[in-house]
Amino acid sequence: MNQYFLLLVTLALAVGCGNNTSKKATSDLVKKSESSSYNGTASVSQGIATTITEDIYSCERGRKTDVGEITSTDGKKWTVPAQTNYTNNDFPFSADLFNSCEGKNYATTKEALSNFNDSNIIEIDKEGEIFTAYIFADNYFEMYVNGVAVGKDKVPFTEFNSSIVKFKVQKPFTIAMKLVDWEEHLGVGCEANRGKAFHAGDGGMVAVIKDEQNNIITTTNENWKAQTFYTAPIIDLSCVSEDGNYRYSKNCDTNGGQDGTSFYALHWETPTDWMKTNFDDSNWPNASTFTNQTIGVDNKPSYTNFTSIFDDAENDAEFIWSTNVVLDNEVLVRYTVK
Template identity: 30%
Template sequence: MSFSPKHVTAVLLAIAMGFSAAPAASFAQKPPPSPDGKAPPPPPGGKGPDLNESKIDSKGAHAVLGEVWVDNWFKLYINGKPLIEDSISIRTERSFNAERFEFKTDYPMTIAFEFRDFMQDETGLEYIGTRRQQMGDGGAIAQFRDLTSGDLLTASGSDWRCITVQTAPADNSCERERNPDVSMANCSQTRTEVPDDWMAPSFDDSSWPKASVHSARDVRPKDGFDRISWDKSAKLIWGPDLQKDNIVYCRAVVSG
């Protein structure tokens, strides 16, 4: 069977138009799957995708408003007891969000944070096995106000005490390893043992270093950070190394 030049031209034009009509997303590279192989959880509640607001049923003589933004996850203890943890799982890719919450407590109030940056395993890396394999970077900011008066009680800064509990990898070259493993010298981790009662009011944190303050340029806060009016005294804090420090504990005390 033979085709005329006009017939061939018409067929090629139809094919070209079919490709141009296909959605661009169908050709885009899909993001890597979540580390646990599960679909990301749905967005948090609250007044927007980047801010979760809640009222916590707790006891005390004083009503307090807490506001926190963390890359990537936190758990907060007040006076030694768990109060709230990040509403978005740390296993969620790009789990950036802010939390605003009301609670009641008594003074003095001991604030104890467990901060975590996402790490796929103990090498401290993320997106392992993809072209995006890298060390992540952390950062946190928090402030607490008297709910009745609006007065600032405390905000994260160099007067808080923070200790790095897990650091990895040992060397930046681990980022380029084809099969990174924590048993490798350049991918090894350093862990600091912390007593189980580190969040208790009676715990002596005087030997802990002061929090390391980092600039917004270095932390690059996003997705929820600008949903909160931060007091000028509130600073972005973490361990000394934003990339290698993956688990950080921080404490502060409000006398009232």
Template identity: 30%
Template sequence: MKPQISDTVPATVYADNWFKLYINGNLVAVDSISFIPHNVVSVDILPEYPLTIAVMAKDNADPKTGLEYNNSKIGDGGFILKFGDGTVTDASWKAKSFFRGPVNGKVDGATTEHLDIPNDWMEAGFDDSKWGLAVEHSEKAVSPKAPYYENDFEGAKWIWTDDLALDNTVIFRKVVESPPNGNPVPQKWPRGVIDASEKESSAKTFSEESHETSKVNVKPFAAHFPGKFTLESATEVPEMVKAFLPYKDQVGISWDEDYVYIEGNGLPMHPMMKGIKAWQQQVPLPHDFTGEHRFKLPLTPKVTEGTPQELTLKGPIALAVNGVPIFHALTQSGNDAYAAGELDEWGGHCGRADDYHYHIAPAHLEETVGKGNPVAFGMDGHPVYLANPSIDKPLDSCHGYFDSEGQYRYIGNLKPPYVMAYFRGEADLADRPRTIPVRPFLRPLRGATITEFSGSLEDGFSLRYSVDGKEGEVDYKVTEKGADFVFKKPNGEVSEESYERYKKNPTSNKFPLEFEVR
């Protein structure tokens, strides 16, 4: 039996100033106006009980000050919802604030506090057991605008945290086991094949808009600056952050009391690929290392007592100061990438997801950062310096040592393991950005040597290679959805392919093995 429109129930939502609504992990509605005028959003939903309702609501507050109207005043929030099945907002909902400010409650000297928002806050299985309850507020306190009075919110209560003025981003959650109006639980309706679990909305919030003026070039993506502090807002810059400053136009830099967050597209400004003599037929493509997919480095790295933490062959073990990941000395196949001739003249190559990364310390960066400065940081937060025989101490089992000030450093050289053998500190390997492939990975092209690589994101790239004295070429251009390729084989064969980036399942860190080919 197919559901009819009569089986749906209306959902009516008002937020001061903005919201996005999920039901059972699926994005249902996004406020189309991020600030003013205030508006009511009404949609029809096909309920499937139990309903797990999750809402992110935001007041219009500058992420750096917590103020609004050009940092001239403190605003206030408010949220109200009513479904046609009798579901309404009230004090039984769970609520938690993730952005508070101005902390001092004043316009002068305004500062803010931010908490990391869990990636799965909208999922049915998310644990909100330690969250507090929402607080009901009067209509007078919220002072809604005309659209509120033009819609039916009877029985629903205005909710927020206990502080309408200073809590600016609040997430609400509620599980509705059955229709509150007493209607019978509807049958399980047949579901289509459309994936309604997309977690990213095309609607921009005011905080995202405020970052669009940044000069950071991470095309085709955009830096979100997830940390509490940025180069524009901070009065003091930590030493780790200073190491990335030579590349501040190429990476997004922000931080809080515990971590430094680095965003980028994974592509360096220097040339790539030339000189590779063992080619996997992969090419450099940009990857979205922004927002929740950023790199996170401990601002105050720890030192592990006893047995050090193992490295991993999968994913980055360190991050160069130009935003390019550094991988284990060995590839996933167990080959020493440097010794096998798989690396270009800059110590990098492309992985199976067409992701460019280094396998040795990027010594060429010293020309930009200056001699004696770190060229990278391990995922545990400890810096990587290039070898300097005049001051270096004997290397320990992790491929580093404690300097004269008691600070640990890894040493990059051209002897295996090149960068590090173990983590001297604690590395959160579960919280690293993952690459999303555009096309299936290919097998090595025996006897191929890459002779030239040129181009740009705007104009497209061209890679030339030779096999047995004959030349081949791969030309490609990054598109909004993926990349368009033209393959010119040494035997004269020419073929074209267009690939679309496969979307990651937001509830999983794994990627399917299928790819979309147009």
């Protein structure tokens, strides 16, 4: 009787293990099928990246700011959320317009400018004019003028800050910026927020450039060029599409969820000379614009303390990004000031 019982138990375990193996194999087959069904120009990765650098910046009330690496299905390695110059000492930091992480809680532009050190003005042309850029970025930016690094964001993630960048240059000049929406769950573009462990974050950048006479010479608007190079989270690869150099994810689910460990991401290689004046951005899409309400800045003093600049009655700057402010996490933008 005992031998008969042991035989039944053994058979049951064998069947159970067989079922588990079958379920796993089926799951892997589905994932492989979904990945292989994508026929766009991006490299595809799935799941969480490996953390390679922890805490590149710390703020008492800020989110943990790490950097990761992930390998796509075509064998390429990608830095997420982006390859940046944050730890590059040769790339200058911007000055603070508002930075609560470092106690720079300036109430007015005048107060912030009074603390600006003129030795931080980046000279591009000796006979040029000094211009001042006021920038609010969600979350991080690096700014070039005529290919020269002029300023990077001090706070890569949160608390939300705003920045001043001054540079000396002759017109015309070309502004090029790398914009990054940072992430807590590296490789899938997510953070814990609004009751979800894997919530898709959003981006957005607004800038105003003034001359030495305090006149606005340009603001961010739909005339800027913007191209995306990292999109996540993607739950179903069939939701994305491309039309020439337009990379669309507008039909993709942005709801996130409690478990995003199987979410996909799309990666495109950035041109090495994208920040140079002679780079041809004619086939890039124009920037998409977004309202203050969409970006959600009405409760952020790093923005609201300076609405006299960003929301000038006669020259209101607009938030810009690529076509999807939620899913596109690394975006390059360009504009030439005539």
